[in-house]
Amino acid sequence: MPNKPRLAVIKFASCDGCQLTLLDAEDELLSIAEAVHIAHFAEASSHLEPGPYDVALVEGSITTEEDRHRVRRLRADSKYLVTIGACATAGGVQALRNFADHQDFLRAVYAHPSYIQSLATSTPISAHVKVDFELRGCPIDKHQLLEVIASLVAGQRPRTSTESVCQPCKRRGTVCVVVAQGLACLGPVTQAGCGSICPAYDRGCYGCFGPTRQPNMTSQSDHILRPRMPAADAALCLQSFNTYAPAFSQESQRLWNIAGQPKPLHPSLTVDHD
């Protein structure tokens, strides 16, 4: 449709869960469809239009040589490029390979690993092209996604929370699981966005929205994680959905060193920003 902003939803290495968040917005989808022209959304339609796009929502991390080129073409085709989810913003679970020998994983999983052509690393989209806005979460939060789309359509910069999970946790009246139950919780260093769901159900936050803007990682490790678990387990707490987010990555390496099991990042990891 003419005069409507053209929206594309593009996938790289990922589980599709963040795209499903858009489809799960059933009550709001009609309004979205009225406000934008959905030009490319393979999860929802086989009718795929080429760029240029006004807004590209990008899910997934870069794990193949082909995708390194594809994301550059997409950047050139997109006015605003927004990354959605832990895979696109921090390399995702698949970035665990950045701390190990990628060939070991291939040999463990595939009967014929020689057929697999993938990079030795999994990197966020921002390691390859300029990103206009990052939306965190694994998966992302529906309300934050709608806020981002509405803001961009209105020509405004999106605003999403930069507070930690502890703040909405306290506002909803949850009794702290660290204090009351002695559980480990990444809430103090994790960005809000989920409504602090996990502590409300008597479990610690495991950091799926990634690090806050200025997390005190050593204090978190030394006062909340390590009194409750060995250093190696504390390192593993940080190596899940947002493994390659700089704050979590660096602190996990410090904890591996404390555990006496140094795990250096893969030597080929470099930022090749345009």
Ligand code: SF4
């Ligand atoms: S961030 Fe999580 S939900 Fe989103 S695509 Fe990656 S693994 Fe799936």
Ligand code: SF4
């Ligand atoms: S339960 Fe976790 S998120 Fe909630 S206040 Fe305690 S440390 Fe923070």
Ligand code: SF4
């Ligand atoms: S409480 Fe933590 S782990 Fe649970 S959904 Fe929120 S950010 Fe994710």
